[in-house]
Amino acid sequence: MINRSDGGDGVSDSGQEEGYSRGLQARRTTKSGLWIILRPIKPGDAGGYKVFLESLSDQSVYFKFFRHIRATDDFVEKMMDVDHVRQEVILAFPDEETEEKILGMARYDLNPDESTAEVYFGVREDFQNRGIGRELLTHLVEVARKRGLKGFTAEVMVDNRRMLHLFRSLEGKEFNIRRRMEAGVFYLHMDFL
Numbered sequence: 081m082i083n084r085s086d087g088g089d090g091v092s093d094s095g096q097e098e099g100y101s102r103g104l105q106a107r108r109t110t111k112s113g114l115w116i117i118l119r120p121i122k123p124g125d126a127g128g129y130k131v132f133l134e135s136l137s138d139q140s141v142y143f144k145f146f147r148h149i150r151a152t153d154d155f156v157e158k159m160m161d162v163d164h165v166r167q168e169v170i171l172a173f174p175d176e177e178t179e180e181k182i183l184g185m186a187r188y189d190l191n192p193d194e195s196t197a198e199v200y201f202g203v204r205e206d207f208q209n210r211g212i213g214r215e216l217l218t219h220l221v222e223v224a225r226k227r228g229l230k231g232f233t234a235e236v237m238v239d240n241r242r243m244l245h246l247f248r249s250l251e252g253k254e255f256n257i258r259r260r261m262e263a264g265v266f267y268l269h270m271d272f273l
């Protein structure tokens with residue numbers, strides 16, 4: 081059910097990637113004209129990931145993690161523990177700058193059914209609403225399809241209008257959405273078309 085990527089289907093524009101990320105790298109232009117590179121996380125990203133987490137406002141952290149967290153070394157280490165099969169993390173970087181600066185991240189964790197995955201997103205506070213989240217989401221859908229997944233699940237707070245809008249904007253294009261709302265949280269099931 082789970083496929084490791086074998087690359088070469090057009091997602092990547094580079095032939096020199098390491099095995100874990102082969103075929104999963106992409107260069108995109110966002111709706112605001114920002115050039116970004118999307119690629120899977122690797123161990124050397126720990127420092128940049130800590131800086132990225134520290135850039136998020138309290139509200140963004142709460143929307144993303146449903147609780148307040150501190151970007152301690154232990155927490156970052158846990159977040160970096162990604163096997164590229166059961167979990168995947170895609171990072172967004174500026175195209176023209178040093179790779180140290182992480183602009184955004186998209187993560188999935190396989191659900192127990194192993195054919196769908198729970199997804200989470202985060203974009204640097206000062207780069208939100210410039211189209212990075214949309215590119216991360218569409219790229220993560222591509223990655224998940226390559227791995228043989230059938231859909232995503234997500235838990236989104238009802239007042240997280242931006243994230244809800246992003247998911248809804250791909251409804252009928254990339255996936256159908258089943259929704260349930262309980263105690264201020266939308267439980268979404270997105271079945272890939």
Ligand SMILES: CC(C)(COP(=O)(O)OP(=O)(O)OC[C@H]1O[C@@H](n2cnc3c(N)ncnc32)[C@H](O)[C@@H]1OP(=O)(O)O)[C@@H](O)C(=O)NCCC(=O)NCCS
Nearest residue numbers: 140143144201202203208209210211212213214241242245
């Ligand atoms: C949610 C998040 C990942 C989206 O990333 P982003 O880069 O800001 O999103 P984008 O710029 O690609 O898209 C935002 C969309 O929401 C729309 N939007 C912005 N504010 C909105 C609002 N209040 N109500 C409805 N739609 C809104 C924008 O117009 C845009 O849609 P468009 O592309 O159709 O114009 C980012 O804002 C973030 O990190 N938020 C905090 C953490 C979080 O909420 N994570 C999600 C947990 S699952």
